[in-house]
Amino acid sequence: MTPTTTLRKTPLLLIPLLALALAAAAAPGDLLAAGELDAIKASGKIRVAVFSDKPPFGFVDENGLNQGYDVYLAHRLAQDLLGDPSKVEFVLVEAASRIEVLQADKADLVLANFTLTSERAQQVDFAKPYMKVALGVASPESAPITDLAQLVGKTLIVNKGTTADSFFTEKHPEVKLLKFDQNTEAFNALRDGRGVGLAHDNTLLFAWTRENRGFVTGIDLLGDLDVIAPAVKKGNRELLDWVNAEIASLTGEGFFQKDYDETLKPVYGDSVDPKSVLLTPEELEKY
Amino acid sequence: MLDSALSIFVAGRNLARLWEGLEITLWISLASVGLSIAFGVPFGLVMASGRRFWPKILRLYLEAVRVVPVLVLLFLFYYTLSSAFSVNLSAYVVSVLVFTIWGAAEMSDLVRASVTSLPAHQRESGRALGLTGRQVDLYVVVPQAVRRLLPGVINLTTRMIKTTPFVFFINIPDLMKVGQQIVEVAGMRNHLASVWVYGFIFLVYFAICYPVSLFSRHLEGRWQS
Structure with a gap:
């Protein structure tokens, strides 16, 4: 990233400023210990990381309220853990x-359309999945990309740090990548013709x-079929076990079909078969 | 066409949300610029003082901060500090802290440059007229240095205001981020949404930064006479 010498020097010199900031940083909610279940219950709310600009999974609507497939699940988890769907801090x-x-x-x-990958699983703990996903490539109707071979030597738009990014970086280095931090920028770049196509999760592309x-x-359908799962801090066993049990019972009771109907169906219409997105209890056994 | 633009801004609480985003942007900018001046001026005077030890330390601080992107500092103070040393600062404290660390460093260099750029004979002439060292500082050096300082400070201020959108990487919904959220939702139906919303945000930033430069031009003009 940056030269280590710089990073080593910086903190030393900043001690006076740091002390000042520490004195000012008495924000109570921030000082909680890791998300052990009791700590969450004691704090009276569960802190869930969601997207704010990725409809229909996680977005903020015109009234400033968090909405989407992931958010719907977050409210249900809060209901089951704390007895009140509103006890979520997004x-x-x-x-x-x-x-x-x-x-x-x-x-x-984290409930942010988070695809389970082996690299990520070394850094965080994933619970049982609540959605299936594969990669897709969107392109202009006038110059459609229907085969990977068409991408050789061309520029493809991806989002930094997504599965699409790592898939092409590792398996198809012959494709030039143009990377963006935000979906908005990435899709605008596709509209502006700054790449021949845009690779992302197929569900998001169907919607778009x-x-x-x-x-x-x-x-x-590109690469392997992946799953999207909740993630907790590495080693947070207690919360992980609880979320696993929740996902299993919610899948059993058909909660995710309801979630799908409420949040995804209005966007996908009939162009997507819910079975290609949702996991059956049998499929869930494998994880 | 204008209808489609208006419908985005009047939908739900969109206008109020943009305003809240703007308040965050302004609050972080003002606090950071104020603190940068408060720390940067004394730092700069020390650097210009010709002492042996402290100017070197401050020089090191300035160079170290100048080569690190602000975004890296934000991540360092928000995420790394917390995961490595369990120092859990709120995102707002981190953003003002980081912008101040950067701003104070730049500010100190501006102050140093404007003080040391004064010709030595100014100081010497003052002494020859019988003024004390303190009087020379107060009546000869400071008034001239402040004039030389002004354009740089204005430039730094607008640069800091324009850099604040980085705070959404540490989860703060500033004006820019709120705009993006609106574009994503409205853009599902209205593909010109990004033009209208970003156009609006452009005007807002212009409305903040332009008066700042106007004010500086006004002061420069007045001090010239």
Whole structure:
């Protein structure tokens, strides 16, 4: 990242300023210990990291309220843990800071369309999954990308730190990547023709191409079928076990179908079969 | 066409949300600029003092801060400090702290430059007229140094205001982030949403930064006479 010498010098010199900040930083909610269940119950709210700009999974609506598939689940978890669906404190994250919010104890749980990968699993603990996903590539209708071979030597737009980013970086270095931190920027870049296509989770692309005329999801199943799962801080066994039990029982009672109907169906319409997104209790056994 | 733009801003609490985002942007900017001046001026005077030890230390601080991107500092103080040393600062404290660390460093260099750039004969002439060292500082050096300092300070201020959108990487919904949230939701139906919302945000930043430069031009003009 940056030269280590700089980083080593900086803190020493900043001690006076740091002391000042520490004195000012008596924010009570921030000083909680790791998200052990009792600590969460004692604090009266669960801190859940969600996206604020990725409809229909996690976004803020025009009234300033958090909405979406992940948010719907967060409210249910709060209901089951604390007896009140409103006892959630939403921490708004970017894709690139989802691991850091857990490691730095800024949130108890991440529900931010977080795809389970082996690299990430070394840094955080994933619970049982609540969604299935694969990669897709969206492109203009006039010049559709329907095969990976079309991408050789071309520029493809991806979001930094997403599965699409690591998939192409590792397995297809012959494709040039143009990386963005935010979805908004990435999709705008596709509209502006700054790349021949945009790779992202297929569900998100289905939603986007349905709303944006002139674009198609030319490749809808790329790489392995992945799953999206809640994540907790590494070693937070107690919360992990509780979330696992919750996911199992919620899948059994058909909660996620309800979640799908409320949040995803209005966006996907009939273009997506819910079975390709939701896990059955049998499928869940494997995780 | 204008209808489609208006409908974005009047939908729900969108306008109020943009205002709340603007308040956060302004609050962080004002606090950081104020603290940067408060720390930067004494730091700069020390650097210009010609002493042996402290100017070197401050020089090191300035160079160290200048080469690190603000974003790295934000991550360092918000995430790394917390996961490595369990120092859990609130995002707002971190943002003002980081912008002050950066601003005070830049400010100190501006002050140093404006003081040391005064020709030595100014000081010597003052002494020759029988003024004491303190009187020379107060009546000869400071008035001239402040004039030389002003353009740089204004430049730094607007730069700091324009850098505040980085705070959404540590989860603060500033004006820019709120705009993005609105674009994402409205953009599902209205693909011009980004043009309208970012256009609006451009105007807001202009409305904040332009009066600052106007004010500095006014002061420069008045001091010239």
